[in-house]
Amino acid sequence: MDAEDIELELFVQALKLRHGYDFGQYARASLKRRVNDLVKNAELGTIGALTSRVVHDEAFLPQVIAGISVPVSEMFRNPEIFKALSAEVFPVLASYPHINIWQAGCARGEEVYSLAILLEEAGLYDRTQIYATDFNDHVLHVAQEGIFSVHEARLYAQNYLAAGGKHTLSHYWHARYERVKLDERLKRNITFANHNLVADGVFCEAHLILCRNVLIYFTNTLQDQVLGLFRDSLVRGGFLALGNKESIHFSANAREFLAFNSAARIFRLGPSVGK
Amino acid sequence: MSARRRIEAVVLGCSAGGVQAMLALFPKLSVDFKPYLIVVCHAGAEGVELLCEVLGRVSALPVREAAERDSPQPGVIYLAPAGYHLYLEREGQFALSIDPKVCFVRPSIDILFESAAARHRSKLLAVVLSGANEDGARGLQYVRRLGGYAIVQDPEDAAVPQMPEAALRIAGADDVLPLSEIATRINEFCS
Numbered sequence: 201m202d203a204e205d206i207e208l209e210l211f212v213q214a215l216k217l218r219h220g221y222d223f224g225q226y227a228r229a230s231l232k233r234r235v236n237d238l239v240k241n242a243e244l245g246t247i248g249a250l251t252s253r254v255v256h257d258e259a260f261l262p263q264v265i266a267g268i269s270v271p272v273s274e275m276f277r278n279p280e281i282f283k284a285l286s287a288e289v290f291p292v293l294a295s296y297p298h299i300n301i302w303q304a305g306c307a308r309g310e311e312v313y314s315l316a317i318l319l320e321e322a323g324l325y326d327r328t329q330i331y332a333t334d335f336n337d338h339v340l341h342v343a344q345e346g347i348f349s350v351h352e353a354r355l356y357a358q359n360y361l362a363a364g365g366k367h368t369l370s371h372y373w374h375a376r377y378e379r380v381k382l383d384e385r386l387k388r389n390i391t392f393a394n395h396n397l398v399a400d401g402v403f404c405e406a407h408l409i410l411c412r413n414v415l416i417y418f419t420n421t422l423q424d425q426v427l428g429l430f431r432d433s434l435v436r437g438g439f440l441a442l443g444n445k446e447s448i449h450f451s452a453n454a455r456e457f458l459a460f461n462s463a464a465r466i467f468r469l470g471p472s473v474g475k
Numbered sequence: 476m477s478a479r480r481r482i483e484a485v486v487l488g489c490s491a492g493g494v495q496a497m498l499a500l501f502p503k504l505s506v507d508f509k510p511y512l513i514v515v516c517h518a519g520a521e522g523v524e525l526l527c528e529v530l531g532r533v534s535a536l537p538v539r540e541a542a543e544r545d546s547p548q549p550g551v552i553y554l555a556p557a558g559y560h561l562y563l564e565r566e567g568q569f570a571l572s573i574d575p576k577v578c579f580v581r582p583s584i585d586i587l588f589e590s591a592a593a594r595h596r597s598k599l600l601a602v603v604l605s606g607a608n609e610d611g612a613r614g615l616q617y618v619r620r621l622g623g624y625a626i627v628q629d630p631e632d633a634a635v636p637q638m639p640e641a642a643l644r645i646a647g648a649d650d651v652l653p654l655s656e657i658a659t660r661i662n663e664f665c666s
């Protein structure tokens with residue numbers, strides 16, 4: 201192992217021992233880059249110095265979590281996926297009197313608001329409860345605000361139309377200066393909560409779990425563990441939507457998920473599995 | 476002679492003018508090409524399926540999109556999927572991220588080069604072709620620091636010279652060659 205890799209492992213150990221955050225099963229190449237960015241931004245010189253800071257300076261932790269978390273997203277990112285959810289999954293959800301959706305790794309809320317809008321347009325939102333979770337408190341706070349820059353909003357508006365939206369996205373926001381704020385009413389059935397996929401367990405019976413581009417950061421071992429958690433959180437025949445480029449063929453738990461729409465990476469629990 | 480060193484992997488970065496360059500380069504790669512070749516080409520938000528097909532048609536080697544968690548196979552050319560950074564892990568598998576853009580792009584050549592250098596060190600060959608930004612230069616610098624071999628397309632010969640120019644300015648190179656000689660050089664190392 202070279203010096204930097206050793207320093208990285210010691211940093212991961214220190215975070216776990218000192219603060220209980222376990223990044224031991226995060227894919228190393230991208231983790232290393234993000235940790236090095238933290239080193240640069242805090243002008244610390246080496247990962248070793250960062251480790252020392254993380255051990256001795258309690259107040260520094262949120263900055264570290266924010267640096268390791270990657271809250272990069274878009275509303276209606278990969279619009280064709282949202283189109284597939286509306287066209288193929290919503291009609292099944294419509295058969296339930298009450299619908300629970302869990303969006304894990306919600307970043308700044310981009311996808312959860314996208315879902316709320318499409319559910320509203322499908323006439324399903326009033327009987328839906330969405331749990332939007334992340335392990336980064338800072339982004340949860342930002343997500344709750346529902347504010348985006350005008351620059352981002354332009355892209356989101358295009359994505360929304362490509363996803364089959366029925367109006368124009370501006371129907372759902374108020375523009376002020378360089379920002380847009382999403383309609384407060386969209387939040388009425390969303391609960392934002394801190395949930396760490398590494399450490400926390402089942403908390404709901406979901407009909408659909410949306411977890412896109414989060415497992416890509418995990419090793420095969422942790423990916424498998426989290427797919428087990430998803431299985432245990434879904435009702436029989438429940439749906440799981442992953443990111444466009446995610447592969448789950450190394451996971452034993454994945455075998456219980458059947459391909460529903462392979463191109464859209466939408467899976468469904470078999471009829472004999474689930475709650 | 477340096478051409479005798481054993482190369483396990485080739486990484487290649489390009490953007491504007493890069494597709495044309497690859498179309499000229501790939502047909503000349505030897506069928507005995509032993510390592511794997513991983514490409515980051517900034518080809519826009521659309522998927523790379525079509526590009527794989529087009530390049531596959533002119534190349535003796537199969538061309539595929541890199542899939543996360545899979546390990547690259549010898550004699551295969553892989554393209555980074557659109558919209559994701561592509562990494563090579565220490566243990567050799569592909570990994571993806573949607574971390575912020577680097578040099579305004581995702582996938583980033585720097586990210587592929589750095590992670591591949593950490594994995595293959597002196598057994599890595601890195602190639603920078605035609606392109607319009609500075610992506611790849613820092614990555615190439617890291618490749619060279621870890622003992623890897625660097626080939627940069629002669630800016631005079633490149634359709635768009637900025638990328639090879641930046642690479643030469645920031646990282647330097649072991650060889651600066653026109654496109655027509657790059658395949659021969661790669662074949663010397665890799666067959």
Ligand SMILES: C[S@@+](CC[C@H](N)C(=O)[O-])C[C@H]1O[C@@H](n2cnc3c(N)ncnc32)[C@H](O)[C@@H]1O
Pocket residue numbers: 269270271272273274277304305306307308311333334335336339395396397398411412413414417443573
């Ligand atoms: C790249 S974003 C994905 C955003 C969105 N789903 C998308 O695909 O556009 C990854 C998110 O996962 C969150 N995350 C990472 N590790 C997590 C964990 N262990 N538990 C919960 N959330 C996590 C990060 O904080 C970040 O907001």
